Amino acid sequence: MITIVLLALSALAAPVANPLNKFKNYFVIVFENQNYDTVLNNAYMGKVLPSKGRLLTNYHGVTHPSQPNYIAMTSGSPKGVFLDFHANVDKRNLADNLEDIGKTWKTYQQDYPQDQGCFLSDQGDYYRKHNPFVSYVNVHNNPNRCANIVNAKFLDQDIANKKLPDYMFYTPNIKNDGHNTDIDYASNWLQGFLEPLLENPVFDDTLFVITFDESNAALGVIDFKGNHIYTLLLGKSVTPGSQDSTYYTHYSQIATLNEQWGMSMFNLDDYGAAGFDLQ
Template sequence: MLMHMRKFSILFVLLSILCSCAGPKGTGQAEAGERVSKPQTMKPVGQNAAQSGKTAKVPDHVVIVVEENHSRQNIIGNRAAPYMNSLTKQGAYFTESYANAHPSQPNYLILFSGSDQGVHNDSCGHTFTVPNLASELFKHKFTFAGYSEDLPSVGSTVCTNKSYGRKHSPWVNFTNIPKSANRRFTDFPADYTQLPTVSFVIPNLDHDMHDGTIQSADKWLKQNMGPYVEWAKSHNSVLILTWDEDDYGSRNHIPTIIVGDHIRQAVFDQNITHLNVLRTMEDLYGLSHLGRTSGSEPIRNLWKPS
């Protein structure tokens, strides 16, 4: 009898250990609002992702808005930026997002072409012929436009006009992009179905926090991009909100927020830079990897499970 009890006790312990190791069954997907820190691999999906059953559904439209010269600490939790902070709860908010350089212009060039193209300042008048996000999109039969506030005319190459600065509109410098893709913000369509596949929106220096206040930039973003954000959530479209650089801190720690249809509502601690954002765009649309994006990973776990 004693022997049988010992065998039963040993069996019970072994079963307990096995059960505790197995853990609860589940999908392995983080729910909306959770912190996402263990990324899964996102495969390049190309144009027919919705039909092929891949991880991500290719957005019909992506709008990228770039703000200026403020760190994550300046913005997140700041009462002067209620709309921007509300976006952190509506989509993917990245707590470990970093710019690549100082000052502004190299970051815009990196986000657009995967390289600073040898530019390490805010000088004007550069000309480049290398592939970039826009030229790759056109090559693959997609569309692109850059919308800059206070640009004097479509295709203009002026360095400044009112509160417009060419240093913040990198596509102007590339000769392999048609001038018609360099547009005024007043050309941003009210009918969002008419947007190009990918577009940049560059507020002027008063509305991007460079010269104006955080509060002014927040109000401008809500007024001008808020309707698009709400539309995007149900129309297979996305907004990417990021900053060119921080307030010249040593870490260059910036906010990045992605909101839209099929985007997971979660806090991400994946370490990303402008290169990861560009790499994600490349993989979504099946584009070539530009510059340093060949050595960068796309953003992981961005999409809701289908």
């Protein structure tokens, strides 16, 4: 019986046999603490961007506060992280699953206190809780993996060299992500940052995911809207001006990489998550 169960779990964890490969690169930008309706009422994010991409009208964060959502997004569950204190998570994560299928990854952190490497504190407008990869023990104890955590200024260099990693995780600073400001401030930054990327041919085969960590509900307060957050997809693999009402969560990002690249699921809270419908 034990052998049968182990074989079943192994089968569940296996990558898909025929990945769809509808995009070459994956670029996720994570903003902070805004309700879906608030973002939709913003001129740029609520009107301009949806005309260019696919609005996911039923996407949800998985918990409150911020940090557990980042951990869930990159490892298939909050991994016992319930608050925003510095966490050290000794579990598998996206770095493992991406490397298992030969995919490269990098996280671009705006206002990171050093050029690259694993900086384990907060400084200025950089907050560690919004940088999930540095919290994984098998990342911050590995210099080669730490080299994939870089100051966001190096995105320009990677673009110029036409050497984008397959998977990109971009964290704006605490002001530009809307955490210490508001949605108008964040969207103004996004417009200036994103529009040149959308026009750059180096990103022609990239799926952009614009999302938020959670809705604007404080820890311990009942969230009557179910952590409903704005998420939008951009790229040639989606139809401009389209909408999708499928129920998605942060785990859907993992499911999408499973379907599109053949990356293994973690089969934790991500089990059964729907991957993005790209059309």
